[in-house]
Amino acid sequence: MISVGIVGGTGYTGAELLRVLAAHPGARVQAVTSRTEAGKSLAGLYPHLSCLGELEFVAPDSSELKQCECVFFAAPNGTAMHQVPELIEAGVKVIDLAADFRIKDATVWEHWYKQEHACPQLLASAIYGLPEVHREKIRKARLIANPGCYPTAVILAVLPLLEQGLCGDGPLIADAKSGVSGAGRGARVPTLFSEAGENFKAYNVRAHRHWPEITQELQGIREAPVSLTFTPHLVPMVRGIFATVYASEVDRSADLDALYRQRYSEEPFVEVLQGDALPETKHVRGSNSCRISVQRPNDGEVVVVLSVIDNLVKGAAGQAVQNMNLMFGLDETSGLMQAGLFP
Amino acid sequence: MISVGIVGGTGYTGAELLRVLAAHPGARVQAVTSRTEAGKSLAGLYPHLSCLGELEFVAPDSSELKQCECVFFAAPNGTAMHQVPELIEAGVKVIDLAADFRIKDATVWEHWYKQEHACPQLLASAIYGLPEVHREKIRKARLIANPGCYPTAVILAVLPLLEQGLCGDGPLIADAKSGVSGAGRGARVPTLFSEAGENFKAYNVRAHRHWPEITQELQGIREAPVSLTFTPHLVPMVRGIFATVYASEVDRSADLDALYRQRYSEEPFVEVLQGDALPETKHVRGSNSCRISVQRPNDGEVVVVLSVIDNLVKGAAGQAVQNMNLMFGLDETSGLMQAGLFP
C-alpha cells in the first residue's frame, strides 16, 4: 500500500486525485494539505468524497509529507519547485501536476512563467510524464512533470505521424477546446456561469503557456523543428478537451488508420476509432481514456486528427496516477479502469 | 458470481446499470437485449462502456435470459409484465426498473398506465424495492418493483416524519425537480438541447404517474391517508433530482435534526446534513447517495425537507443493484461505493 500525500487538495485537480485514489487498491491517501482549509474535513468541502471518510486537510508545511512514499503537487505553478528538493532528498517520489518541471530550459520557463526557477538543477532529471512516450523513463523516475491537459490531447493526436516522419515542415495547427474546469476553482468573472454559459470564445491566442510545452515535446519526438500554431478555446461544459489538429503534406501513400491502430494497440488508455467514427468529449468524461480519429476531409491535402480526453483525468489526475503506478511497479491501469459517466 | 441479464440496454437506465455492474465484484453481465441494436456491440453505442469488452446486444426473446440468476428490466412500462411470469417460474429473480409492479391495486395501475395489466396475480408478492423501508422483504423477494426516481427522493425525505406520526392531516407538498435524462433517450422536441437548455418549466402538473406511487407508499408508512400534492419540474441539467417537501403542523417539540440523524444512522446510502448545510444535486452525481436536510424557515410553522439523488443511480440503476445485493445475500453496498463525479 503506497502512502500518498497531496499538496493543494482544494482545487479541482486535487479533488480529482482524491476521487481517483479513493478507488485505487494499492494506494492510501495519508495527508492532504491546504493553506485555507487546514483542520477542516475533506467531505465538508467536497461532499462527493465522503466515501474517503474522516480525512482532514493539514497545513502545507506538514512534516507528514516526508513520511509519504509518493507526493502529488496539485498546487499553483511555482509551488512545487520550492518543496521538491527536500522531498526528493528524503527519498519521496514526486509527481508535479503543475508546470514547474515541464520545460527543460530554465530560461524558457522563466520567460513564460514570469518568475525565477527555484531548482533548475532538477530539470534534467525530471521526466515528462506522458507514458505513451516516456514509459520506461517514468518507471525509474523520482520526479515527474505531469503533462498539461492541452499537451496531452495534442501530443497523442500527432505522435504516430511525427514518429514516422510523415509530416512536412509546414505549420502544424492545433485548434483546441477546453471545458471550464480547466480554468480552476478560482473565482473570476470570465468563468462565472452567467459569462461562460451559452458562450464560446478563444483566449490567449497570441501566446499560451502550453505552446512551448507542446513544441518542446513534438520536437523531441520528431527530432527536428516543429512549427506549431496553438489556439485554445473555452467551451460551455465543465469537463473535457477536444483537440483538432491539422497537418499538411502528409504522405498520401500512408495508411493512417493502420498506423494509428498499430501505434496504440498496446496502449491501455488510447483508443483509435475506425472509419468515420469521431470522438466526443462526453465519451471519456470521468475516465482516463484518450479517443482519437484520423481523417482526410474531401480526400484533400490536409490530414485532420481529432482527439478527446477528460482534462481532469487523462489531462491531470488520472495521468498522474498512471505515472505513480509505473513508478511503483504496479499494474499501469490500477485504479484507472472505471467507466466514464454518460450521459 | 451472479449471472445477470438486462432487458432494454439501450436506454439511459440500461446503460447506467451496465456502468454500475461493470464495477461490481460479484456480478457478471451475461446478456443485454435490445430490439433495435441486436447484434451490435455495446461499446459502439456507448463508448464509455468500452471497459465491458466485447459484449453485444441480443434480441429480446433471447433464451439466455432464463439462464441468468437475476434479470433487470430497463424497458418501457408494460414490457416486464409480459415476460416476468415465465422468468419467475424458471427460478430467475427479477428487478423491474419500470412501473409494472409498483402499484398494488391493478385497477389503479390500469387507470394511470392506460393498459390492461398482464399479470395482476404477481402484484401481491412483488416488493417495492426501497431498502430503507422494505429491506427485510427485499432479501426474500423474487420480484422487485424498483421505485421511481421522484418517489425515491420524496419518500426518503419524509419517512422519519411519517413513521413518527409527526405530520398533521394537512396537505403534504412535494415540489420536485429533475434533470433531463429522466425523460429518457427518446427523441422528442421538448427535450432537445435548444428547447430544454436555458429553460425551466413544470410539467404534468395536473397528474403525474408518480403521484399514486408516492401516495401509496406514504400511506403505508403513515398507516393513514396522506394528502399529497406533487409537482414535477424539468431542470436544464442532465442528472439529478431535487425534492423540496413541505409539511405543516409538525410538532414543534420534536428535534428533527436528531430524529433524521438517528433514523438514517445505519443507512449506507442516506446522509443527513447538519445545521444549515443544504444538499446539491451535483454532490451525488454518479453516486448512489441520497443527501437530506431538514429546515424550519424563519422558525415558522412549516417544515421543509430537501433531498437529492442522482435519478439514474439511487433513482434507478444503483438502487436496483442495491436490491440485487440484498436478494442474493451480498454486502448491500457491493459495487456501489464509487465516489460521484464533481465538478
Next chain:
Amino acid sequence: MISVGIVGGTGYTGAELLRVLAAHPGARVQAVTSRTEAGKSLAGLYPHLSCLGELEFVAPDSSELKQCECVFFAAPNGTAMHQVPELIEAGVKVIDLAADFRIKDATVWEHWYKQEHACPQLLASAIYGLPEVHREKIRKARLIANPGCYPTAVILAVLPLLEQGLCGDGPLIADAKSGVSGAGRGARVPTLFSEAGENFKAYNVRAHRHWPEITQELQGIREAPVSLTFTPHLVPMVRGIFATVYASEVDRSADLDALYRQRYSEEPFVEVLQGDALPETKHVRGSNSCRISVQRPNDGEVVVVLSVIDNLVKGAAGQAVQNMNLMFGLDETSGLMQAGLFP
C-alpha cells in the same frame, strides 16, 4: 426625451437597463456611473451594447446625475439611500432597483439588511413599483422602490386569490427558482460555471431577504396576516425565475381560470395561460412579460399557481422602465414590446 442617469452600470441589472433604454423612443441615457470603470467605454465592457455608441462610464459622484430627469440606481443595497435625498430635493425622479426603499418599517429593514437606514424619512413616500398593484401611486411618485425579482413573480402569482379573499389562513408556500444571473456579476465560487452548471440547489432556506418584502406586500393586498414559506433555488440557466406557489383551502366554487383572466385582462405584461398550458422561463427570456397558469392537481385541495418572468427584465430593468413610463406620463409599454429571444 427624458434624460436618464444610471448609478452602477457595470452589473447585470445596469447593463440590462441600458439594453432596454437603447430601444426606448422617449428616453436618452445621459450618464452611467461606475466606481471601477469610470472613463472607460461602455461598449468595451459590454460589446452587446455597442449600438449605444460612444457612451463612457463616469465617476459615481458625478454632478451630471442631478441634471437628469430620472435616475435609476442599479447599485448594491445600501447605496441609493445615501444619494437619493439630494436628488429628490433637486427635483430628480428616482427608481431604486435595489432594496433600500422596499420595506416600509426601517427597523425591519435594518434587521434584514444589517445596516442603519440612511433616510428612513423617505420610506413612507416611496412607492413599491409593481404597476399591477400600485399603478396610480406610481404615476405620482417621486421615488420608486423597484420590486425584487422573486417578489414580482410570487406576488403576481397570488394577487387575484388574495384580492378576492380566496385563500384561507393556512400557510402559503412559494417554491421559487432563479437563473444564476440573479446572483449578480460578482466573482464567487458558488456561481462559477463548474459549480453552478449541471447542479440544482436551494439556498438561504432558513431566511431570505425577499421573504419580508413579499410578506409585507401580500399582507397589504390581503389586508390580513399572511403566513408565507419561501424557498429560493438556483437553476443552471442564466436568466429566468419560476415560482410555484401553493395555496390550500381555496374555495372550490371559484372559477380560477376566469378570475385570473379577468384580473389581468388589461395588464400589458401579464399573460394568463388557459387550460393545462404551463409557463416556461424561456418563453419570457428577454421580454417584460409574466406568464401565469393556475392549476388544481388531481382535483385536490391545493391550488398551484405557476408564474415565470425574466429576472433581469420584469424582475428588474424592464419593470423599472415600466415605472419610468408611468411616472413620466408615457405609454406604459413604451420601449418594452420587444419579443423575447427563443430558442
Next chain:
Amino acid sequence: MISVGIVGGTGYTGAELLRVLAAHPGARVQAVTSRTEAGKSLAGLYPHLSCLGELEFVAPDSSELKQCECVFFAAPNGTAMHQVPELIEAGVKVIDLAADFRIKDATVWEHWYKQEHACPQLLASAIYGLPEVHREKIRKARLIANPGCYPTAVILAVLPLLEQGLCGDGPLIADAKSGVSGAGRGARVPTLFSEAGENFKAYNVRAHRHWPEITQELQGIREAPVSLTFTPHLVPMVRGIFATVYASEVDRSADLDALYRQRYSEEPFVEVLQGDALPETKHVRGSNSCRISVQRPNDGEVVVVLSVIDNLVKGAAGQAVQNMNLMFGLDETSGLMQAGLFP
C-alpha cells in the same frame, strides 16, 4: 410597408424571421405557412412571439404567398426550388434561407444535396446574399440565395485577405463551431439535451455541404483556386457560430489590423476588434453583428482570424432581412439594430 410571406414558419429560422420582422418598421408579415401547424396560432407554438398578435399558420400552398411582395423560404433544402419560379413570375421577390440557389453549378449542387435540381435555369440570376460582398447585385436581385451560417462567418473572416491577394496557395483551414440550434428543431437523439449537453464533438468532418459553398465564394473573391479544409463542431450552447480560420504564407509586411478596419469601416454589421481583444459568441447573441479579430500567434508564420455571429441572425434570419432591406431600397439596417441579449 412591404407585405411579407414566410414559407416554413415552425423551424427556428422561421421563428427568428418572425422575431426580427416584428420589430421592423417597414415590413408586415402577411402569411406564414406550415404543413403541420396550419390553422393554429403562432403564439401557441412560439409564446415569445405573442407580440405578433393573432397571426395563424396557413397551409403551404396558400395563394396568399403570391400576393406578398417578398417571400422568405425558411423551409428544408429542396423546397424553395419547386415554388420559386411561379412566385418570381408573379413578380414576388424571393429570399431562400435554405441551400437551393447557393451553388452556381447544378451538377455540384445535385452531388451534395442528393436530388435533382428543379429549376437550374434560375441559378445564374440568383444572387448570393452576402451584402459585404455582393451589395449592389443584391439591390437589383429578384432571387436571393441567403448564405449558410458557417459560410457567413468564414467568408467574412478572410474576405480582406483574399481580396488583397495576401494568402498563398497553401491550405486555408476553417475550424468552425456552432451552437445546437443550427441543427434545427427536428427531434433527433444527438441533439437531445442529455447527449449534446456537457459534450463537444466534431461532425461531418470528411464532407459537409457548406464546404463547396464556402469554396465557391472564396474562389470568386480570390479569382483563383482556394484549398479549403473545413471542420464543423457542435458546442453545448443554443446560439452562436465561432470560426477560427488559419492562413499561412501571409505577407508579413501587411498591417492586418488596418486592412481589416478599413475594409469593414463602412459595414454596419461587421466590427473589427483592436489589439488583443477577441470575439465571443455571446456578444452577438440575438444581434445581426459579426465581430472579427486578426491575430498572428507568437509572431509566427500563421495568421489566425476569429469571427463570431449568431447563427440564427447574421447566419440566417437577420441577414435575410438585411437582404430584403437592400432589395426594397430601405435603410440596410432597418429593424436590425436591436442590442443583443447578454448575459
